[in-house]
Amino acid sequence: MAHYRRAGDVPPKRHTQHRDGAERLYFEELMGEEGFSSDSSLLYHREIPSAIVDSRPWEIPEAVTTPNHPLKPRHLKLHELFPKETWDETDAVTGRRLVLGNADVRLSYVVTSGDSPLYRNATGDEIVYVESGAATVETVFGALEAKEGDYVVVPTSTTHRWLPTGGEPLRAYVVEATGHIAPPKRYLSRFGQFLENAPYCERDLRGPGNPLQMEGSDVDVLVKHRGPGGVTGTRLTYARHPFDVVGWDGCLYPYAFSVHDFEPITGRVHQPPPVHQVFEGHNFVVCNFVPRKVDYHPLSIPVPYYHSNVDSDEVMFYCGGDYEARKGSGIGQGSVSVHPGGLAHGPQPGAYERSIGAEFFDELAVMVDTFRPLELGEGGLACEDPGYAWTWARRS
Numbered sequence: 001m002a003h004y005r006r007a008g009d010v011p012p013k014r015h016t017q018h019r020d021g022a023e024r025l026y027f028e029e030l031m032g033e034e035g036f037s038s039d040s041s042l043l044y045h046r047e048i049p050s051a052i053v054d055s056r057p058w059e060i061p062e063a064v065t066t067p068n069h070p071l072k073p074r075h076l077k078l079h080e081l082f083p084k085e086t087w088d089e090t091d092a093v094t095g096r097r098l099v100l101g102n103a104d105v106r107l108s109y110v111v112t113s114g115d116s117p118l119y120r121n122a123t124g125d126e127i128v129y130v131e132s133g134a135a136t137v138e139t140v141f142g143a144l145e146a147k148e149g150d151y152v153v154v155p156t157s158t159t160h161r162w163l164p165t166g167g168e169p170l171r172a173y174v175v176e177a178t179g180h181i182a183p184p185k186r187y188l189s190r191f192g193q194f195l196e197n198a199p200y201c202e203r204d205l206r207g208p209g210n211p212l213q214m215e216g217s218d219v220d221v222l223v224k225h226r227g228p229g230g231v232t233g234t235r236l237t238y239a240r241h242p243f244d245v246v247g248w249d250g251c252l253y254p255y256a257f258s259v260h261d262f263e264p265i266t267g268r269v270h271q272p273p274p275v276h277q278v279f280e281g282h283n284f285v286v287c288n289f290v291p292r293k294v295d296y297h298p299l300s301i302p303v304p305y306y307h308s309n310v311d312s313d314e315v316m317f318y319c320g321g322d323y324e325a326r327k328g329s330g331i332g333q334g335s336v337s338v339h340p341g342g343l344a345h346g347p348q349p350g351a352y353e354r355s356i357g358a359e360f361f362d363e364l365a366v367m368v369d370t371f372r373p374l375e376l377g378e379g380g381l382a383c384e385d386p387g388y389a390w391t392w393a394r395r396s
């Protein structure tokens, strides 16, 4: 995110004395990726940011996965995972249920009305896509307001918490990377500015407001981090509240981007999924399909051609509108489809012919393509529609 921002009170020169009105020094912290060799920000704390008084194990939510074997396409009905009576008992961090995952990326889902504890993911960046509802995301950089259709991108090791707001629960689809998530390199100039042909740009990104000033002592933060067997958790207790930053600046910070600000790229004939890409991570990409004018060649077929994603598993999260190509499959709002490498997939029977002459698709979906096979998490297994794999064969 080579897009500089500055908030609150920072000194004119980095790494120099910065004092409050009583001449007390602030404590400078650098948050930087790839050691000291990539994007970073400098934050100025009232208290020493490393002052912890306790460290205990934290049992992270279920992370075991089951291979997609024997191989088949899957349909997972995420809305079945959280009945209404659970909404107050969960939160947007500890309540997540793992749907799919591999060593590069994990996809989980949560529906909640509860406030999360303070949390920091030290294993990678997270994108939290808000399917519905709204929340304030309080972070060490400041607060972000998130609403339906927002991607909230939280860099590795950003201390934050999720506070649902409004009358309806927060429904969140979480893409958790091992490593960093960023806009595709091909959208950026060699110096990092969004190019003219990118489907979104800096003006569409919303950064945090002014830094938060919170008081308190002995404050717990849940930290997900690398450890024995892959990923583990620790509950750290800080001497003082970690939200004590008076100012920060740099190119590394959480931000929000609304899927409704993505400008779709369309053509006379069917455009391949890379035109819908929005983010990239290590060994995976994120694309979104938004309401758009469809293919306008006089002989075009607007739904996709059948395709074998030879090198990837394809996961679609259906989060709005009416998805034309999947009609007749049982897929609806809140569904996830998994079309793995190893077999072709495409429109459900009848959709191909039915789409001819269509001018507009009112559909909204978030797609994650992974370059290594995905396995099913406990949440995915708990909401599977077992008949989906056979819906192309017209044998119902």
Ligand SMILES: [Fe+2]
Residues within 6 Å of the ligand: 307, 314, 339, 345
């Ligand atoms: Fe596909």
